[in-house]
Amino acid sequence: MIPAQFDYVRPDSLAEASQAVASDEDAKVLAGGQSLLPLLRMRLAYPSMLVDVGRLDELKGVHDRGDHVFIGALATHDEVMRSGAVTAGCPLVALAAATVADPAIRHRGTFGGSLAHADPAGDLTAVVLALDGVFVAGSADGEREIPATEFFVDYLETSLRTGEILVGVKIPKLGTGWGFHYEKFHRTAQAWSIVGVAAAVKRSNGTISEARIGLTSMGPTPLRARAVEAALEGMELGDRLRQACREASAGTSPPADLHAQPDYRRHLAEVLTHRAVRTAAGSP
Structure with missing residues (x-):
């Protein structure tokens, strides 16, 4: 099927992306697109604008930060499941990421996109919730941290505010004995x-x-x-x-x-x- 008409922008910075999202209440953020694009094709979603965040380096990568692992919103499922920092510091995330869909989707779909989509059937939502992850949202006002217990509000709905974009997720390391x-x-x-x-x-x-x-x-x-x-x-x-x-x-x-x-x-x-x-x- 063919999606309804929409505008498309591809910002070069988080500030530009935040401004674009804030300027249109019907805008949607496009990351890997593995959840959003099927909805568009079936006309179950009618965004007036797609804000493609694929160029934003601050949303990429997986980083070991001592007491936690920071997973950028644009890290793919494949990148997450193969990351040494994830397998060593929070292996449950790697185990779940390896079960997401199939290899083609895991190479394209993103960690943050899946979580921000907030489908309660998504594998990673329950994992981040169980591990007491912390979501980091960015906007023109700076960054805001959201505990996983407060992030998921309803079906396909999160506590991200207008103009906020998910930057990444902090996953605490639980240590030995787990x-x-x-x-x-x-x-x-x-x-x-x-x-x-x-x-x-x-x-x-x-x-x-x-x-x-x-x-x-x-x-x-x-x-x-x-x-x-x-x-x-x-x-x-x-x-x-x-x-x-x-x-x-x-x-x-x-x-x-x-x-x-x-x-x-x-x-x-x-x-x-x-x-x-x-x-x-x-x-x-």
């Missing part, structure tokens, strides 16, 4: 996940001292499985682990669509959470 796993169920390798679970588990003296669980496709935004996290604290691995993971769907509101009904998604959340936690904790 294990990670990303588990998802999808129809085909290229499809959005029906349910995905990001798990970070810290073990100490044979017990789980802390757990962080992020869920995709279980509501209008990515969610933390807080009930599971609380149930796992201080638990030894064993039969009770499966029982604790049955709380994964507590407080969720999974959608009904052509791929799954809410009760099926709740079941998947429980099963996949158990698998993800068990693997992250190093249990056979």
Whole structure:
């Protein structure tokens, strides 16, 4: 299909990009385009202007900054999954990035574009939420940091303000003693996940001292499985682990669509959470 007519600008600086976005409330930012372009072709989105940020060097790259890894908004999924800084400092991000769609999309799609799109079925949304990532937004007024818990507002909606552009994301390094796993169920390798679970588990003296669980496709935004996290604290691995993971769907509101009904998604959340936690904790 052919998109509706729109204007196109390609700024050379973040200041120019911010000004362009602020000048038109119907403008959309174009990064890798792997989420936006299909919406345009199907006429599910009608921006009056596309602001192409592909030239902005300040949005590129992956940087080790000591206590955290800074992933630029324009870093591709392939770049993220292969980055030594990511695999060493926040391996859960690399694990999830490797499951995004297919190689062609991973080479073109961007880390920041996927997150700013804010689809609750997106793999990386739950990961950044579980790891307590911090989003960095840039505008004419400077930079603003947004905790992941405040970034996702509703379906395809974030807390970015008019004129703000996502510069990158700070991912804290959790240190030693942590294990990670990303588990998802999808129809085909290229499809959005029906349910995905990001798990970070810290073990100490044979017990789980802390757990962080992020869920995709279980509501209008990515969610933390807080009930599971609380149930796992201080638990030894064993039969009770499966029982604790049955709380994964507590407080969720999974959608009904052509791929799954809410009760099926709740079941998947429980099963996949158990698998993800068990693997992250190093249990056979």
